[in-house]
Amino acid sequence: MDSMETLLSQIQAFSGSPQDVSHLHSLLKQSEDSLQSQQPSRFVPLLEQLDPSKHSLGYLYFLEAYASGPISREQASGFLLTVVNFINSCAVEQIRLAPDKFLSICKKYKDQVMQLQVPMQGVAPLRTAIRKIQSSSEHLTSLHSDFFLLCILSKCYKSAQSILDEDIFEVDQPRDLFLYGYYGGIINIGLKRFDKAIECLHNVFTSPMTSLNAIAVEAYKKYILVSLIQNGQVPSFPKYTSASAQRGLKTYTQPYIDLATSYATGKFAEIEACIQTNMDKYQSDSNLGLVKQVLSSLYKHNIQRLTQTYLTLSLQDIANTVQLNTPKEAEMHVLRMIQDGEIFATINQKDGMVSFHEDPEQYKTCEMIEHIDSSIQRLMKLSKKLSAIDEQISCDPTYANKVGRERPRYDYDDFDSVPHKFF
Numbered sequence: 381m382d383s384m385e386t387l388l389s390q391i392q393a394f395s396g397s398p399q400d401v402s403h404l405h406s407l408l409k410q411s412e413d414s415l416q417s418q419q420p421s422r423f424v425p426l427l428e429q430l431d432p433s434k435h436s437l438g439y440l441y442f443l444e445a446y447a448s449g450p451i452s453r454e455q456a457s458g459f460l461l462t463v464v465n466f467i468n469s470c471a472v473e474q475i476r477l478a479p480d481k482f483l484s485i486c487k488k489y490k491d492q493v494m495q496l497q498v499p500m501q502g503v504a505p506l507r508t509a510i511r512k513i514q515s516s517s518e519h520l521t522s523l524h525s526d527f528f529l530l531c532i533l534s535k536c537y538k539s540a541q542s543i544l545d546e547d548i549f550e551v552d553q554p555r556d557l558f559l560y561g562y563y564g565g566i567i568n569i570g571l572k573r574f575d576k577a578i579e580c581l582h583n584v585f586t587s588p589m590t591s592l593n594a595i596a597v598e599a600y601k602k603y604i605l606v607s608l609i610q611n612g613q614v615p616s617f618p619k620y621t622s623a624s625a626q627r628g629l630k631t632y633t634q635p636y637i638d639l640a641t642s643y644a645t646g647k648f649a650e651i652e653a654c655i656q657t658n659m660d661k662y663q664s665d666s667n668l669g670l671v672k673q674v675l676s677s678l679y680k681h682n683i684q685r686l687t688q689t690y691l692t693l694s695l696q697d698i699a700n701t702v703q704l705n706t707p708k709e710a711e712m713h714v715l716r717m718i719q720d721g722e723i724f725a726t727i728n729q730k731d732g733m734v735s736f737h738e739d740p741e742q743y744k745t746c747e748m749i750e751h752i753d754s755s756i757q758r759l760m761k762l763s764k765k766l767s768a769i770d771e772q773i774s775c776d777p778t779y780a781n782k783v784g785r786e787r788p789r790y791d792y793d794d795f796d797s798v799p800h801k802f803f
Contacts, residue, residue: 383414388426391438398473401437405477408441415441420449432466436474439466444481447488456492463489464505472512482513483522490526500534503527510543518549525559528567537570544568544576549765558584558595565602569670574610578603585629586621592628598665600629604636605670612681614640635661639674646682648703651675679704679713680722687723687736695732707732 387407394404423446432439443466451459463485475482486509493502506527513521524543531540544564551557561584568577584599607614617626630637635658642654655662655671662668682702686693695707695714704710714734717723724737741748773779 383411384418384422384426387411387414387438388429391430391435391442395435395438395474401474401477404437408438408478411441415445416448418445420446427462433469433471436466436470437477440470440475440478440481440485444485447485451492453496456496460489460492460501467505467509467512470512475512479513482509486523487526490530493530494533499530500536502530503534503536503539506530507539507543515550517546520548520551520556520560522553522556525556525563528560528563532563532566532570535570537567540564540567541571547762549769554587555595557587558593558599561587562595562599562602565599565606569602569606574606577606578610581606585625586618589622589625592624592632596625597629597632601633601636601665601667602670604633604640605667605674608640608643608674609670609677612677612684613644639671643674643678646678646685648675648678651678678702680717683713683717684723687725690736692733692735695727695734698734 394400423442430439510523561580565577565581581599581603585596604614639654642650662671695710699707699710726735
């Protein structure tokens, strides 16, 4: 019996109790060199003799060794089916003993579905894989970004919504956080949840960084466009944005900053001229669709400005002011904005007059009270979580040593010279 047959017997024998599985894990780690030296095709008959739900750890080791070699187009469909079956049936407590190998298999699977140009095929399996490898719903894994990418390529934005709406507090790698925010922003744009897209993209370029990275640059470009669409303006950088990010982003996103400057004038001619000048850049960045939405959003924001000045206005006056061709176009824009809750108004069809109103919400319905209560509960939970994280960081020896080195030391005789900010 060769080494692989022996290992197969050990997997079948030691996949029962947690103690047996722990022993098996030691045996598998000792056999890694032997596994990597085998021809990948050697593992196909071995995998057929294992049950992925009972022998999950051993199956994972064999499957990774099989996937380490090149997979031909003829083998691809069989490989994908094997991985999907394993992801769906594997035992969580076993695969978490070798998380790197599980992630490696899932990434190989993602690469294959992209190579075959069937990204939709990978959406459901990767969502299941995330749930199995996560220590909690607050844990950001390196599979999140792969899953989001497949959702974007297949336009299955809804499939990502439940995972995207979870609060994240645990991150394995900084790059995962950047990609999570960037892809999450794109998915929220696809879902027309522009407020949430702004939040995701904002988290990318304001994250701590010693040097600017390409993901932050692309995120900031989309952040400018979505901010204009949603709010009609782009906020300045918050104080906690790193200096390198602030300097670099202004350098690498000039066409987008120019667009925001043109937008602030409220004049279509200036915006159209800016778009025409930078058309190639917007197109090469795959942002032309958003740029066109920026242009059309100017009608909405110009109409919203009118509500701050006038109580009543004719449709003809609205059309003239916001540069629409006819009163009918103005009516369609106003009706759409009323329907979306962006303005509060009524239209008198007889004389073509629009009356603008205050927000009628009295904040006393059962639905509104439930909404406010749910927001308060979420904020309380977040506050408690942040306090726990702050306490954990404060007690970390590495952090305490660093703070101790950076903070100036004083003698009692120097008390009068100590800066007041320390007290």
